[in-house]
Amino acid sequence: MSAERFKILTGNDLLTGDVTWWTGSNWSRHVNDAAALGEDAATIIAVEEAARRVVSAYVIDATRDAEGVRPAHIKDRVRAVGPTVRLDLSLRADDPAATTWIA
Amino acid sequence: MYQYDTHDQAMVDARVAEFTDQVTRRLDGTLSEEQFRPLRLKNGLYLQLHAYMLRVAVPYGTLNSRQMRVLGNIADTYDRGYGHFTTRQNIQYNWIKLSDTPAILADLAGVGMHAIQTSGNCIRNTTADHFAGAAADEVADPRPYAELLRQWSTFHPEFDYLPRKFKVAIIGSETDRAAMKLHDIGIQVVKNAAGEEGLRIHVGGGMGRTPMIAPVIREWLSPLQMVSYLEACLRVYNRYGRRDNKYKARIKILVHEIGADEYRRQVEDEFAHILTLGLEPPAAELDRIKAQFADPAFDPAAPDAIDRSDPDFALWVDQNVHAHKASGYGIVTISLKPVGGIPGDASADQIRLMADLARDYSFDELRVTHAQNIVLPHVRKADLYAVWQQLDAAGLATPNLDLIGDIIACPGLDYCSLANARSIPLAQKISQRFADVERQRDLGELKLKISGCINACGHHHAGHIGVLGVDRKGVENYQLLFGGSEGADTSIGSIIGPGFSEDGIVDAIERATGVYLARREAGERFLDTWRRIGNAPFKDAIYG
Numbered sequence: 001m002s003a004e005r006f007k008i009l010t011g012n013d014l015l016t017g018d019v020t021w022w023t024g025s026n027w028s029r030h031v032n033d034a035a036a037l038g039e040d041a042a043t044i045i046a047v048e049e050a051a052r053r054v055v056s057a058y059v060i061d062a063t064r065d066a067e068g069v070r071p072a073h074i075k076d077r078v079r080a081v082g083p084t085v086r087l088d089l090s091l092r093a094d095d096p097a098a099t100t101w102i103a
Numbered sequence: 104m105y106q107y108d109t110h111d112q113a114m115v116d117a118r119v120a121e122f123t124d125q126v127t128r129r130l131d132g133t134l135s136e137e138q139f140r141p142l143r144l145k146n147g148l149y150l151q152l153h154a155y156m157l158r159v160a161v162p163y164g165t166l167n168s169r170q171m172r173v174l175g176n177i178a179d180t181y182d183r184g185y186g187h188f189t190t191r192q193n194i195q196y197n198w199i200k201l202s203d204t205p206a207i208l209a210d211l212a213g214v215g216m217h218a219i220q221t222s223g224n225c226i227r228n229t230t231a232d233h234f235a236g237a238a239a240d241e242v243a244d245p246r247p248y249a250e251l252l253r254q255w256s257t258f259h260p261e262f263d264y265l266p267r268k269f270k271v272a273i274i275g276s277e278t279d280r281a282a283m284k285l286h287d288i289g290i291q292v293v294k295n296a297a298g299e300e301g302l303r304i305h306v307g308g309g310m311g312r313t314p315m316i317a318p319v320i321r322e323w324l325s326p327l328q329m330v331s332y333l334e335a336c337l338r339v340y341n342r343y344g345r346r347d348n349k350y351k352a353r354i355k356i357l358v359h360e361i362g363a364d365e366y367r368r369q370v371e372d373e374f375a376h377i378l379t380l381g382l383e384p385p386a387a388e389l390d391r392i393k394a395q396f397a398d399p400a401f402d403p404a405a406p407d408a409i410d411r412s413d414p415d416f417a418l419w420v421d422q423n424v425h426a427h428k429a430s431g432y433g434i435v436t437i438s439l440k441p442v443g444g445i446p447g448d449a450s451a452d453q454i455r456l457m458a459d460l461a462r463d464y465s466f467d468e469l470r471v472t473h474a475q476n477i478v479l480p481h482v483r484k485a486d487l488y489a490v491w492q493q494l495d496a497a498g499l500a501t502p503n504l505d506l507i508g509d510i511i512a513c514p515g516l517d518y519c520s521l522a523n524a525r526s527i528p529l530a531q532k533i534s535q536r537f538a539d540v541e542r543q544r545d546l547g548e549l550k551l552k553i554s555g556c557i558n559a560c561g562h563h564h565a566g567h568i569g570v571l572g573v574d575r576k577g578v579e580n581y582q583l584l585f586g587g588s589e590g591a592d593t594s595i596g597s598i599i600g601p602g603f604s605e606d607g608i609v610d611a612i613e614r615a616t617g618v619y620l621a622r623r624e625a626g627e628r629f630l631d632t633w634r635r636i637g638n639a640p641f642k643d644a645i646y647g
């Protein structure tokens with residue numbers, strides 16, 4: 001069974017630089033909150049960047065599995081968690097499976 | 104060490120005020136990201152994978168203890184308790200908030216530091232031999248020239264928008280500790296038979312996508328014409344360097360395409376013209392700068408003997424302490440490569456400790472090396488044990504300088520938005536595989552360098568063993584190179600064959616060291632054996 005593939009939107013918080021994910025109505029730091037995009041990505045990016053809620057937003061492919069939303073590219077999985085070499089600073093600090101999830 | 108005068112300080116203070124205003128206007132929406140991005144990059148502020156990253160310039164890698172302490176305090180106050188020393192002799196912070204940046208730049212300006220020209224297509228921070236002013240083998244101190252270059256290149260309006268970034272390195276001894284020939288311009292301070300100082304100018308080296316060794320463009324240049332000559336070198340590049348293709352825009356491509364002789368001819372023409380304009384700073388200015396790099400007050404009676412009764416200390420002395428020009432002193436290199444550690448990272452406490460040691464034992468001076476280590480350049484041999492004890496207690500006394508554990512690794516895919524693959528975990532695995540220091544010492548000098556992409560911030564082309572991370576259909580893959588060097592015998596490494604997984608490349612490197620151990624002749628380093636016997640035996644052992 002191939003995992004469901006869809007588009008999600010990510011960027012960084014203008015003020016803090018934190019990686020954020022579009023939930024459909026707001027931005028979350030947790031990739032699992034990311035919502036599947038419709039056709040309106042360009043509008044969302046324009047509105048949200050103009051409102052200074054996000055910077056450098058872009059659309060990526062993702063899948064959903066038992067653990068939740070999984071960005072298709074390793075770079076975005078690193079962004080979703082944090083540096084694999086400093087998991088203590090990451091969003092999955094106590095999760096030994098985090099590195100496996102990324103790679 | 105050079106101390107800012109009122110002009111230097113006023114320039115840096117004005118930049119802080121300007122950027123503070125720009126950040127305010129970005130946050131209130133007056134500036135769009137499109138407008139703001141080039142402005143923040145002009146101040147070393149990148150947006151990386153996890154947050155903003157601030158790159159702070161360490162001029163020619165030289166710091167005093169106050170500056171180093173501020174670097175540690177910034178790590179604590181505004182970041183997550185650590186900083187990353189880079190192959191450009193700079194420091195980067197990985198978790199910066201945009202709103203904090205003006206305060207950070209103000210803290211830096213308070214100790215004569217900044218983040219100016221650490222990004223963009225301008226002349227970047229000049230790098231230099233990290234043993235400058237201390238090494239026993241030094242012909243002349245390159246730092247006064249590096250400082251003059253800093254003053255000349257800072258905010259130079261004509262060279263603010265070059266075809267690509269521009270990097271200058273300068274050394275003052277035959278031993279090249281700054282990868283000088285792998286820079287856009289490499290300068291070697293030399294002396295003639297009469298004992299006069301001159302400059303040998305190399306132009307057109309670099310790593311990245313198209314690695315090249317810089318040819319000599321001028322064998323001898325009077326130091327009193329350095330600024331005019333470099334102005335000419337840059338002018339010819341600015342005029343003819345390619346702007347249509349960023350991969351062909353570095354000066355190395357221009358020099359290669361028109362040839363060193365033609366490039367030299369054009370530079371000489373331009374140089375002759377510039378000399379008529381009287382752009383060169385007066386000799387008194389160079390003298391003023393030189394006076395600030397006078398030797399510290401070395402104690403001529405400092406004892407030369409070292410008590411080596413503690414074997415761990417003796418090992419560290421053998422590996423990490425270099426010969427100093429003054430009797431009774433040594434140059435200490437603090438390895439930022441503990442077994443399994445992150446190359447170049449240091450905690451705020453470690454940074455402050457190194458500052459304290461510089462204040463107490465090294466005439467208040469430190470250096471950042473391009474190999475991502477820290478140097479205390481002037482330590483009395485009688486104080487080495489006390490220094491070592493404090494370093495050891497802080498996890499900073501790893502005796503592995505220039506050994507296989509002293510790995511250069513760029514931030515790679517753990518932090519860098521341009522990366523194809525992670526560099527740091529690979530460095531950690533290799534360092535763990537070769538954790539036994541006696542095994543490392545048996546392998547001898549072996550420079551291993553890892554880059555997470557073709558941009559080569561980890562100098563992989565110049566590693567005796569180099570590793571390049573690539574993206575193979577979304578999976579990290581690593582190419583292995585042999586035969587690079589960045590010393591006086593600079594050479595460019597070549598890829599040995601098909602790439603490897605992360606574990607596969609650690610095994611491949613171990614097998615290559617096995618070939619070296621089996622085939623080496625007396626006195627040969629890994630690199631020497633590879634040069635003598637060629638790739639074939641290594642390929643056979645690795646790919647079988």
Ligand code: SF4
Pocket residue numbers: 513514515516519520521522523554555556557558559560561
């Ligand atoms: S070599 Fe590539 S991955 Fe490594 S720091 Fe440079 S740009 Fe980033």
